[in-house]
Amino acid sequence: xxxxxxxDGKAFAxxxxxxxxxxVTALRDAAGVEPxxxxxxxxxxxxxxxxxxxxxxATVAAGMRSFEHRLPAxxxxxxxxxxxxxxxxxxxxxxxxxxxxxxxxxxxxxxxAAIDPSKDVDGFHVIxxxxxxxxxxAMVPCTPLGCLFLLQDHLGDLSGLHAVIVGRSNIVGKxxxxxxxxxxxxxxxAHSKSRxxxxxxxxxxxxxxxxxxxxxxxxxxIKPGATVIDVGINRIPDGDGTRLVGDVAxxxxxxxxxxxxxxxxxxxxxxxxxxxxxxxxFRRKLxxxx
Ligand code: NDP
Numbered sequence: 001x002x003x004x005x006x007x008d009g010k011a012f013a014x015x016x017x018x019x020x021x022x023x024v025t026a027l028r029d030a031a032g033v034e035p036x037x038x039x040x041x042x043x044x045x046x047x048x049x050x051x052x053x054x055x056x057x058a059t060v061a062a063g064m065r066s067f068e069h070r071l072p073a074x075x076x077x078x079x080x081x082x083x084x085x086x087x088x089x090x091x092x093x094x095x096x097x098x099x100x101x102x103x104x105x106x107x108x109x110x111x112x113a114a115i116d117p118s119k120d121v122d123g124f125h126v127i128x129x130x131x132x133x134x135x136x137x138a139m140v141p142c143t144p145l146g147c148l149f150l151l152q153d154h155l156g157d158l159s160g161l162h163a164v165i166v167g168r169s170n171i172v173g174k175x176x177x178x179x180x181x182x183x184x185x186x187x188x189x190a191h192s193k194s195r196x197x198x199x200x201x202x203x204x205x206x207x208x209x210x211x212x213x214x215x216x217x218x219x220x221x222i223k224p225g226a227t228v229i230d231v232g233i234n235r236i237p238d239g240d241g242t243r244l245v246g247d248v249a250x251x252x253x254x255x256x257x258x259x260x261x262x263x264x265x266x267x268x269x270x271x272x273x274x275x276x277x278x279x280x281x282f283r284r285k286l287x288x289x290x
Pocket of ligand 1: 170193266267
């Protein structure tokens, strides 16, 4: 088996984070203020606790202010709407993120709609989704933005390439399609009702798997030389413990041109792009006040 190039998202994200930290320092020296990111976590979901902890550490390491709001699972919609209102009005907060998933009694769409779109660093607000879809400046969802950066770094110009995205969620698949369309790819979006999925994937120059099914994309779904971005994060049993795998059967993908590993591929890029979006929100606010 040939060996696909490993796209090192961890190293790329570390470089991005270092550049962001240097910019934050320069802006603080010039303007006397620094970007602030508020993260709202409701309940005790173990994966969310890990993600929120990682976001906090990365924010502080980049020289930004981190405001964590960890609330009990039974917190009401009204209390959360009040908190989002306070964060919208707080001049020290430039980015607001409500960690998903939320407990079932909460209406995530209504909460996201309450976030000031200029502080919506997750890019989930309909204003930002609409701006992205219509080619206007938008806050872009962090995970697909990170995938785009990795693709452009690896392939350069993406014009004319056929990208197949498996998954059509609002947070990964759909914004990924918009970004690749804007980068002049020919885009196919596949989902659970798509027919002949393996054959469809074999036509891809760029294959993006964002499904949430461990190793669903097999080696013979991948065209030789294709660039594969594996967004999936799935924990599976392994001996007495567990391990993380992606949505792509990594061991069968040696004939790909390049592939992101799980872990160490897309995951670290998501956090680096969150910092990038917070810095962008901060810069736009400074520019608006100038
Ligand atoms: P969702 O569950 O919201 O969406 C999954 C998508 O996959 C849906 O569009 C669904 O189709 C499609 N799908 C499910 N089963 C199949 C199938 N058998 N064949 C074809 N398509 C299928 O997931 P997310 O988009 O939120 O996340 C996807 C994966 O990415 C997860 O593993 C998640 O953990 C990971 N993730 C990783 C991040 C990172 O930082 N690396 C960040 C965000 C997510 P349909 O619409 O028809 O139901």
